[in-house]
Amino acid sequence: MTVHNPSPPTSDDGWWRSAAIYQVYLRSFADANGDGIGDLAGLRERLPYLRDLGVDALWLTPFYPSPMIDGGYDVADYRDIDPMFGTLTEFDDVIVAAHAIGLRIIVDLVPNHTSNAHPWFQAALAAAPGSLERARYHFAAGRGAAGELPPNDWESIFGGPAWTRLPDGQWYLHLFDSAQPDLNWRNPEVRAEFEDVLRFWLDRGVDGFRIDVAHGMIKAEGLPDVGFGQQTGQRQVELLGKSRLPYFDQDEVHDIYRAWRPILDSYPGGRMAVAEAWAETPQRLARYISPDELHQAFSFDFLDAHWSADSFRKVIDSALAESAVINAPTTWVLSNHDKQRHVTRYGDGPAGLRRARAAALLMLALPGCAYVYQGEELGLPEVLDLPDDLRQDPQYLRTGQSRDGCRVPIPWSGKLAPYGFSPAGSTPSWLPAPDTWRELSVAAQTGVPDSTLELYRTALRIRRTHPALSTAAAQIVWEETRPGILAFTRAAGGTTLTCVVNIGDAPLVSTEYGELLVASTALTREGSGYLIPVDAAAWFERC
Numbered sequence: 001m002t003v004h005n006p007s008p009p010t011s012d013d014g015w016w017r018s019a020a021i022y023q024v025y026l027r028s029f030a031d032a033n034g035d036g037i038g039d040l041a042g043l044r045e046r047l048p049y050l051r052d053l054g055v056d057a058l059w060l061t062p063f064y065p066s067p068m069i070d071g072g073y074d075v076a077d078y079r080d081i082d083p084m085f086g087t088l089t090e091f092d093d094v095i096v097a098a099h100a101i102g103l104r105i106i107v108d109l110v111p112n113h114t115s116n117a118h119p120w121f122q123a124a125l126a127a128a129p130g131s132l133e134r135a136r137y138h139f140a141a142g143r144g145a146a147g148e149l150p151p152n153d154w155e156s157i158f159g160g161p162a163w164t165r166l167p168d169g170q171w172y173l174h175l176f177d178s179a180q181p182d183l184n185w186r187n188p189e190v191r192a193e194f195e196d197v198l199r200f201w202l203d204r205g206v207d208g209f210r211i212d213v214a215h216g217m218i219k220a221e222g223l224p225d226v227g228f229g230q231q232t233g234q235r236q237v238e239l240l241g242k243s244r245l246p247y248f249d250q251d252e253v254h255d256i257y258r259a260w261r262p263i264l265d266s267y268p269g270g271r272m273a274v275a276e277a278w279a280e281t282p283q284r285l286a287r288y289i290s291p292d293e294l295h296q297a298f299s300f301d302f303l304d305a306h307w308s309a310d311s312f313r314k315v316i317d318s319a320l321a322e323s324a325v326i327n328a329p330t331t332w333v334l335s336n337h338d339k340q341r342h343v344t345r346y347g348d349g350p351a352g353l354r355r356a357r358a359a360a361l362l363m364l365a366l367p368g369c370a371y372v373y374q375g376e377e378l379g380l381p382e383v384l385d386l387p388d389d390l391r392q393d394p395q396y397l398r399t400g401q402s403r404d405g406c407r408v409p410i411p412w413s414g415k416l417a418p419y420g421f422s423p424a425g426s427t428p429s430w431l432p433a434p435d436t437w438r439e440l441s442v443a444a445q446t447g448v449p450d451s452t453l454e455l456y457r458t459a460l461r462i463r464r465t466h467p468a469l470s471t472a473a474a475q476i477v478w479e480e481t482r483p484g485i486l487a488f489t490r491a492a493g494g495t496t497l498t499c500v501v502n503i504g505d506a507p508l509v510s511t512e513y514g515e516l517l518v519a520s521t522a523l524t525r526e527g528s529g530y531l532i533p534v535d536a537a538a539w540f541e542r543c
């Protein structure tokens, strides 16, 4: 069925090359129906906020029918909306309303695994070993005299073995929770199904997809042991992005994307896809964004960089060099729903916030696309002291490490939790916001000149309108100053913009950089320039 397909805001096919994209973690964004969980109607009401923030597009995390064992990354039906989030009609309404105000919509696609509640997995459980139903997943006999040991040594990313045994003696593979069985992408039926799912959402007017575990769909032939984890004593997840594992980043995964690209290209308006991919080297990561595959791959090295000038410089240079080779944009990200919020990663408290604000100016000045995770524009820290019985992350249940602290509902307004996230008198929000978030709400920061929200608004406006930042050109010129200082210039249309970040141990005088446009902290005058303190950043312009 083809539903009305509202035109995206412009027909510029390369819009994603320099876009600012806002990640909406739907169940924590805005709750309109009062059940304590964010929903599509809540998102729709808040679209004007996102337009005014100055982003170009939204990435919505999974909203599909799901038992919600992994926050919706366990999908039971790829062509519908979970009633918790709304209906397909409400989804269409979000698309129309977003496009009407110039915002594009990217949806999350979860192709590596389904939920164990998906009809395919239910049929596989009911069928015999060796059946066509089981061939859509990875079922195998165990090792040991009575098949009592898993088929190989693979570990779940969430901890423990990646295999679960059924009463009939067979084991099935799940690289994440046991409620998330991995699909067998060597089966043509699986490929055909997802090509159809892509078309289903493209027909509804989505502008793109974020591909979950994009590096994981193909497993090495024969499902060989990893082996070296046993020698080093490391958990296999620690090798992610550092070594090639037999279940990740296999060469044949690229065949899947080469089949998807013509589908995306057959729709008007610049439909795109961004890979959540982990690869051993920047070169292998770049393969996902070859011209005939996907459009973007998150630079997790940037997110993982330590708060040091050397660390950032190395990551930025390497990402830009790889992008230049294949003429693809770099894709910067500081936080997401899987990682501790960067205010806390950079030291928490006032120091962490100060650095996070400087990091925002660094990221938003770089060429390429930038992803902003909901709440980072408010300077939200990780919530470290959630009651254990409220934590829902399956990783927490398997390893004790929880991602719930970065998923606490957004504070919008008011003096009492949940700070406008739900209408008055609603069920308590699914995770409680701390008292300190009263001062961090959208209402509390709006119009306050030195607030983090106003900093993001200003920076995003300049990024959109300044010739040197809005250009898709990827050139930056480093200003070689002294250790601890990151300073680079971008130029276009006869003007230059210089971004200076002080991660050193002494203030820096800005004299030679030009007129001040924005700073992450209040700057004092020093001669004809400004004093940029430690852990601060500023943008300067020369015409």
Ligand code: NOJ
Pocket (backbone or CB within 6 Å): 070, 073, 110, 176, 212, 213, 276, 337, 338
């Ligand atoms: C990556 C997603 O971002 C994460 O939240 C999820 O748990 C895993 N993929 C499994 O789908």
